[in-house]
Amino acid sequence: MNALEQAATDRFTTLLETKRSVILDTWVDQFLADWEGTRHGNLPPEEIRAQSQLFLDQLHRLLQNNFSHSWQPQSADPIVQLLTQLSETWAKKGLAAAQSTFYILSFKRILLARYLELESDPAAFSAAVAVLDLVLDRLSLVVVERFEMTRERLIKQQSLSLLELSTPVVKIWDHMILLPLVGVIDTARARKITENLLNSIAEIEAMVTIVDITGVPVLDTAVAGHLMKTINAAQMLGTHVILTGMSPEGAQTLVKLGVSLGDITTRGSLKAGISEGLAALGKVIIDGHRRAG
Amino acid sequence: MPPETSDALIIPIREQQDVLTARQKARTIASGLGLGIADQTRLATAISELTRNAILYAGGGECQLWDQSDDNTFRIRVEVRDQGPGIDDIALAMRDGYSTSGGLGAGLSGAKRLMDDFEIETSSAGTRVIVTLERSRQESFYI
Ligand SMILES: Nc1ncnc2c1ncn2[C@@H]1O[C@H](COP(=O)(O)OP(=O)(O)O)[C@@H](O)[C@H]1O
Ligand SMILES: [Mg+2]
Numbered sequence: 001m002n003a004l005e006q007a008a009t010d011r012f013t014t015l016l017e018t019k020r021s022v023i024l025d026t027w028v029d030q031f032l033a034d035w036e037g038t039r040h041g042n043l044p045p046e047e048i049r050a051q052s053q054l055f056l057d058q059l060h061r062l063l064q065n066n067f068s069h070s071w072q073p074q075s076a077d078p079i080v081q082l083l084t085q086l087s088e089t090w091a092k093k094g095l096a097a098a099q100s101t102f103y104i105l106s107f108k109r110i111l112l113a114r115y116l117e118l119e120s121d122p123a124a125f126s127a128a129v130a131v132l133d134l135v136l137d138r139l140s141l142v143v144v145e146r147f148e149m150t151r152e153r154l155i156k157q158q159s160l161s162l163l164e165l166s167t168p169v170v171k172i173w174d175h176m177i178l179l180p181l182v183g184v185i186d187t188a189r190a191r192k193i194t195e196n197l198l199n200s201i202a203e204i205e206a207m208v209t210i211v212d213i214t215g216v217p218v219l220d221t222a223v224a225g226h227l228m229k230t231i232n233a234a235q236m237l238g239t240h241v242i243l244t245g246m247s248p249e250g251a252q253t254l255v256k257l258g259v260s261l262g263d264i265t266t267r268g269s270l271k272a273g274i275s276e277g278l279a280a281l282g283k284v285i286i287d288g289h290r291r292a293g
Numbered sequence: 294m295p296p297e298t299s300d301a302l303i304i305p306i307r308e309q310q311d312v313l314t315a316r317q318k319a320r321t322i323a324s325g326l327g328l329g330i331a332d333q334t335r336l337a338t339a340i341s342e343l344t345r346n347a348i349l350y351a352g353g354g355e356c357q358l359w360d361q362s363d364d365n366t367f368r369i370r371v372e373v374r375d376q377g378p379g380i381d382d383i384a385l386a387m388r389d390g391y392s393t394s395g396g397l398g399a400g401l402s403g404a405k406r407l408m409d410d411f412e413i414e415t416s417s418a419g420t421r422v423i424v425t426l427e428r429s430r431q432e433s434f435y436i
Binding site: 184186217218219220221222224225247248249250252253256257258259 | 309313316330331333334335337338341342345389396397398399400402403406407
């Protein structure tokens with residue numbers, strides 16, 4: 001760093017000591033005011049204040065200890081860890097990415113304004129800007145990156161839970177469950193479906209399992225293969241599997257493909273499958289109207 | 294082999310989603326010609342097999358669809374090609390139950406049975422499968 005930059009760095013260090021509380025107040029107030037009405041509602045001001053306080057301390061330490069051009073944010077740096085944690089929290093709470101960037105940038109503006117009160121020489125001022133660019137721009141990159149990583153991870157998690165949601169296992173009678181399959185069955189979903197199904201079978205001690213494929217658009221060999229694996233695994237747990245909802249076209253196509261689903265009961269409609277299942281459980285459906293009449 | 298006309302529909306095949314797109318487009322062509330659900334299903338299933346193979350064994354490829362119907366015949370031609378490693382032994386790959394991926398091994402042979410014409414060319418530069426669904430305009434095949 002040249003002499004001017006070193007002087008600016010020292011001045012910032014001093015500012016962070018002498019003007020610490022006023023800088024903190026302005027910063028936090030401005031941040032909250034600028035995002036008034038947006039979603040910092042579930043982000044308590046005290047929390048922002050506490051975090052900002054820590055940030056000031058860490059920045060102070062960073063500038064004090066031989067700060068130079070070669071400085072790069074490392075994940076082990078306390079200040080980087082602090083910001084990492086902050087952006088993760090904000091990303092999870094649903095704040096906009098712009099808000100986290102604005103947080104650092106507004107701090108930069110405030111610090112520079114304070115600096116100008118002490119030193120108005122243009123050359124010194126531009127050295128000061130250079131120093132702040134060096135440290136704060138790099139830190140704001142850390143914030144943005146971490147923010148996006150967290151968001152992406154959240155989205156992945158959400159689509160995973162969608163996967164689970166879209167493969168519900170329904171208990172329709174004592175010891176009888178229904179697995180309604182809807183949509184495209186790829187390897188990831190097939191695995192999830194099998195896992196859910198086996199758990200449910202064990203949990204309710206299902207003696208009858210109805211697998212309904214009305215909602216499966218195309219029964220190609222990949223889907224049929226997944227289906228067979230799922231059904232075989234269920235049968236191994238001792239449950240009686242009934243496959244329902246295969247369309248006549250689907251059946252024809254399977255035959256042409258040369259695929260046989262093996263030794264399982266199939267029924268055209270879900271209704272027929274349920275009566276079959278009840279019969280297997282020793283239950284009989286009685287038409288109440290006729291009996292009453 | 295008929296010339297590749299410009300009105301072919303070209304669907305890049307890279308992932309599962311593209312398989313659905315190709316299937317959907319083929320169904321639309323078939324239903325537009327008045328072909329029934331059974332034929333639409335055959336076509337969609339054959340396309341599913343071939344495009345999945347392109348993804349699984351060649352890392353992706355391309356699916357082209359043509360409506361080549363004429364006065365007497367409804368004709369839908371499908372070409373799925375990739376630039377993968379090719380198939381070493383076609384006779385073996387066409388055999389029911391043969392699979393190098395732990396699959397059912399009925400994709401190629403099944404597609405051949407589902408469709409009315411089946412051609413395959415393969416080399417170390419890639420694989421090209423062309424299947425055609427043909428129906429006489431005279432018959433009725435609504436379901
Ligand atoms: N596009 C392709 N490129 C390379 N190899 C292929 C291709 N398509 C099929 N194969 C080979 O032919 C075999 C049989 O294919 P298929 O009948 O679809 O059955 P499966 O996909 O269940 O293995 C595959 O296991 C694979 O080794
Ligand atoms: Mg296959």
